[in-house]
Amino acid sequence: MEKAATLWDRSRQAVVAEIVETALVLFAEQGYEATTMAQVAARAGVSQRSLFRYFGTKEDLVCGEQDALGELLVRAVEEQAPEVSTWDALRAGFTTILTASNHTQERVLEISTLIFGNASLRARYFEKRLKWQKALVPVVEKRMGIEHREIPDPAAMGVIATVFACVDTASELWVRHGGKADPFELYERALAAVRG
Amino acid sequence: MEKAATLWDRSRQAVVAEIVETALVLFAEQGYEATTMAQVAARAGVSQRSLFRYFGTKEDLVCGEQDALGELLVRAVEEQAPEVSTWDALRAGFTTILTASNHTQERVLEISTLIFGNASLRARYFEKRLKWQKALVPVVEKRMGIEHREIPDPAAMGVIATVFACVDTASELWVRHGGKADPFELYERALAAVRG
DNA sequence: AGACAGGTTGGCAGCGACTGTCAATCTGGC
DNA sequence: GCCAGATTGACAGTCGCTGCCAACCTGTCT
Missing domain, CATH: 1.10.357.10 (Tetracycline Repressor, domain 2)
Incomplete structure (x- = not known):
């Protein structure tokens, strides 16, 4: 269980990092306010619902x-x-x-x-x-x-x-x-x- | 024009004060988060649209x-x-x-x-x-x-x-x-x- | 008195952040 | 291969907030 948990944690952490990266790119391109969570979700390749599961709020990105x-x-x-x-x-x-x-x-x-x-x-x-x-x-x-x-x-x-x-x-x-x-x-x- | 303006200002100020009062009562009753702007508008007797014209945001109340x-x-x-x-x-x-x-x-x-x-x-x-x-x-x-x-x-x-x-x-x-x-x-x- | 111009209001439709729900899907252990 | 539990996605809905437009009210000029 130990190893499995950390492995899973790592993959999740990678997903989180990738989402943050795409979000920061979008924010740099269009500004924070002008970027919608739908856009971030689309470009990151996750559903909007999942995006909100990873990051409870837009600010958490x-x-x-x-x-x-x-x-x-x-x-x-x-x-x-x-x-x-x-x-x-x-x-x-x-x-x-x-x-x-x-x-x-x-x-x-x-x-x-x-x-x-x-x-x-x-x-x-x-x-x-x-x-x-x-x-x-x-x-x-x-x-x-x-x-x-x-x-x-x-x-x-x-x-x-x-x-x-x-x-x-x-x-x-x-x-x-x-x-x-x-x-x-x-x-x-x-x-x-x-x-x- | 002077007098008219101040008269109008006074009435507006009275409206504002009354709205704030009803809002504070509602906040005390149910809490800030649990109170919707629709409720405040309804109890204050103005439309929701006008409420947002008086107070640009809920926090401004x-x-x-x-x-x-x-x-x-x-x-x-x-x-x-x-x-x-x-x-x-x-x-x-x-x-x-x-x-x-x-x-x-x-x-x-x-x-x-x-x-x-x-x-x-x-x-x-x-x-x-x-x-x-x-x-x-x-x-x-x-x-x-x-x-x-x-x-x-x-x-x-x-x-x-x-x-x-x-x-x-x-x-x-x-x-x-x-x-x-x-x-x-x-x-x-x-x-x-x-x-x- | 009546038409006219200015600002004020209300209703409606819509956006964006965020949440509950539920079915579909994927995962690891047997 | 199969089952239980976790993860995901789609959908609908709430709430704060805004744009738009028609109705209205107020004071003015003729």
């Missing part, structure tokens, strides 16, 4: 991998040594998911540009971001020595939200510079302005 | 006034004395729009709870927030003594994004406390944790 990245982020922050400051731990987490991404920089830029350029994709990304932030709260609280309650502490939440804010700032500027800027430096400059 | 608040925010920050720090100027802006809102605290809480509890409303709010942030960039750059370029400076953007992050943190916690907490104190605690 672009943002589908973010769940995995979120878990990775939380784990990376968790595994930072206790003497590392909260800020450094969070930055390390983001460094991890950036380097762990198995895409070329061009692909990341393409997808980021797509996301930043479309309202519903931005919304989708934002929702995922919120989940990541929520998952980080206990980790950061522990690191800051704050006891966990049902309603979190504003300090922990504020720090997390701020780091995400600076990451978003850096990402947006990186996209607007067409990838021709160092995202880490942008992040550092944003955070430096905040922390004085 | 809840988030409709945010455009005006955004302009108010930008103006308030702009009008702060130059010797006021950027952080204080931004906080003053948010204080302004909070006190300028012509709703009772209960109504603000009701709407905020609705928004924080639904993904598409959150998305809508987030989009508006992005517009506010964008509009604030030149104002804050000027205040920080940064020359304005086509692609903004990460320092200004980071500061703005951080203030919004802390405002969001405070808002969310305020909602989760059922309004039984001081939102300003929550904001101060979040920002204090960030700025050390």
